Amino acid sequence: MLHRKRGSSTPSQGVRFHLFLASWLMVAGGLSAPARASTPPDDLLAQNTQPARDSVGAPPVQRYIPAAPALAAKPKANSIHLSGGLFAPIETNAPSPMVGIRLGRRLGAHLQGGFLVDWVFERKNVEQPTNTLPGLQPQLILARASGSLVPVMAFFEVSLTEKRFLVPYGGIAAGYEWLSLKADDFVTGESASATYANYAWQGWGGMGIRLDQGLRVDFELSYNGGSLERDAPNSNGLREAVRVNGVGARVGLDIRY
Amino acid sequence: MSPRFVARRIVPLLTLCLSFAAPAFAAPAPALGPNVWSMQLDGGLYAPVQGSGASPTAGVRYCKHFSPHLQGGMFSAWSFKRAKLEAPTGGQGSDSQVELARVDANLVPLMGFLQVDFTDRFLVPFFGFGVGYEWLMLHSFDHRTGAQEKARYANLAWQTFAGVGLQITTIWRVNGELYYNGGSLEREVRQPDGTVQRQAVDVNGVGLRVGLDMKFD
Numbered sequence: 001m002l003h004r005k006r007g008s009s010t011p012s013q014g015v016r017f018h019l020f021l022a023s024w025l026m027v028a029g030g031l032s033a034p035a036r037a038s039t040p041p042d043d044l045l046a047q048n049t050q051p052a053r054d055s056v057g058a059p060p061v062q063r064y065i066p067a068a069p070a071l072a073a074k075p076k077a078n079s080i081h082l083s084g085g086l087f088a089p090i091e092t093n094a095p096s097p098m099v100g101i102r103l104g105r106r107l108g109a110h111l112q113g114g115f116l117v118d119w120v121f122e123r124k125n126v127e128q129p130t131n132t133l134p135g136l137q138p139q140l141i142l143a144r145a146s147g148s149l150v151p152v153m154a155f156f157e158v159s160l161t162e163k164r165f166l167v168p169y170g171g172i173a174a175g176y177e178w179l180s181l182k183a184d185d186f187v188t189g190e191s192a193s194a195t196y197a198n199y200a201w202q203g204w205g206g207m208g209i210r211l212d213q214g215l216r217v218d219f220e221l222s223y224n225g226g227s228l229e230r231d232a233p234n235s236n237g238l239r240e241a242v243r244v245n246g247v248g249a250r251v252g253l254d255i256r257y
Numbered sequence: 258m259s260p261r262f263v264a265r266r267i268v269p270l271l272t273l274c275l276s277f278a279a280p281a282f283a284a285p286a287p288a289l290g291p292n293v294w295s296m297q298l299d300g301g302l303y304a305p306v307q308g309s310g311a312s313p314t315a316g317v318r319y320c321k322h323f324s325p326h327l328q329g330g331m332f333s334a335w336s337f338k339r340a341k342l343e344a345p346t347g348g349q350g351s352d353s354q355v356e357l358a359r360v361d362a363n364l365v366p367l368m369g370f371l372q373v374d375f376t377d378r379f380l381v382p383f384f385g386f387g388v389g390y391e392w393l394m395l396h397s398f399d400h401r402t403g404a405q406e407k408a409r410y411a412n413l414a415w416q417t418f419a420g421v422g423l424q425i426t427t428i429w430r431v432n433g434e435l436y437y438n439g440g441s442l443e444r445e446v447r448q449p450d451g452t453v454q455r456q457a458v459d460v461n462g463v464g465l466r467v468g469l470d471m472k473f474d
Contacts, residue, residue: 082371084386125441130456133397135340135360136308138408141443141455186455209375211326217373253373255327 076214076256079104079112085250087120087149087224091243096122096147098248102155113156116173116202120149143185149244151177151200151224159208167208167216174201179228179242196242200226208254216254223247289427290474293322297432301466303336303364307459312338312362314464320372322472329371332387336364336464358399364460366391366414366438374422381422381430388415393442393458410458414440422470430470438462 081102086095097120104114123146127139153175160168177200182193206220225245232238297318304311313336320330339361343354368389375382391414397406420434439461446454 123441125457127457131397133340133358133360133399134309134342135338136305136362136393136395136458136460138395138410138456138458141457211373211375212324215324215326215373217375253327253371 079256081254083250083252087248089246145183148180170205196228198228214256218252295472297468297470299466299468303464305462338362361396363394384419410442412442432468
């Protein structure tokens with residue numbers, strides 16, 4: 001038989017055994033890491049442990065009884081996304097607070113679809129001081145203008161990964177959008193309101209931080225596009241339009257259930 | 258890389274990173290069941306943007322833990338602010354002041370909130386958001402005219418907060434956080450001629466609070 005001659009750089013038998021053992025430990029550790037990550041917490045284990053009754057007189061032995069496999073293996077198909085942030089229409093350059101909700105359902109490994117509703121609200125007052133006392137100063141409201149922008153849309157969202165800690169994602173939506181404007185003059189008692197509506201669209205992209213399988217914190221930039229219209233009053237068929245193109249920045253919670 | 262640079266920059270950075278990775282102390286505390294709740298008692302300072310200076314605040318948060326990283330519940334707080342209008346008494350060499358007017362303000366929010374914990378380690382960065390109702394009671398005394406008035410303002414308001422917690426045991430946690438309170442509280446005043454005036458007080462402001470959080474089931 002031919003044997004390769006062991007040179008000065010060839011490890012000895014003992015060294016090779018230790019390398020072999022170390023490599024096996026590394027492989028075994030790597031394989032068990034995902035399993036440990038998906039193992040339920042200790043308190044859940046404590047719920048599923050029962051004392052064994054097969055040893056009379058001996059102290060009870062804690063034995064783990066696994067939960068029903070159907071519950072453990074079932075993926076979470078639905079998601080609810082709650083978000084808040086700021087929206088700045090391009091033509092007014094005045095950031096306004098916004099809140100939103102997206103209800104989605106998984107359509108594939110990286111794709112989900114559903115419906116979204118947002119609410120952008122802004123209110124401005126014309127005020128004057130009521131007294132000269134120190135501290136928090138009450139103001140007399142002379143007039144007020146307020147506006148609400150409400151899109152209701154269907155959306156698709158793509159997540160580039162479902163396993164990593166950082167999750168880049170992007171989405172697009174299309175639907176209908178309403179803008180309600182209201183003005184009150186509390187000095188004269190006059191008030192006026194107008195509602196504009198039309199088809200509109202949104203697009204967004206961002207980065208999520210996956211905290212666990214059911215919870216993700218999202219940071220995203222969005223763009224809203226639309227030209228909302230109404231029949232101009234007393235104008236024989238002429239139309240009024242308000243452009244609501246603008247960018248937004250929002251933070252959200254994506255909860256799967 | 259100089260030793261001074263390592264001592265001043267690298268070592269604190271590594272210490273911070275390691276503290277994020279360190280698991281919470283495994284104190285011999287009783288294990289919590291699946292339905293975990295927690296209550297936080299906190300205190301700190303709140304400074305309205307339109308007010309003059311900071312005022313003490315104390316609060317309580319009561320919430321359910323939906324997962325190790327998400328909790329939601331209710332919170333309330335109480336902030337007290339006293340502002341005085343004073344003038345020197347006029348005596349030569351005297352620093353004494355005479356009080357001309359005083360306004361006491363009590364601000365009480367009651368809100369539902371969601372809070373996200375980014376880790377379950379020793380150092381726990383977190384943030385949260387609350388929406389609810391807020392009340393402001395103003396009690397003013399004008400000693401120049403003898404006028405005294407109590408007024409109550411209320412409206413929807415919101416808060417957002419972010420901070421870092423120290424998970425001392427599995428049960429106890431110490432939280433330090435910054436928060437922002439936003440709201441314009443209003444009231445209607447009926448005038449003698451029958452008209453209604455609307456008054457508003459802007460209570461936007463920032464605050465700083467430290468809290469002790471206790472988990473239970």
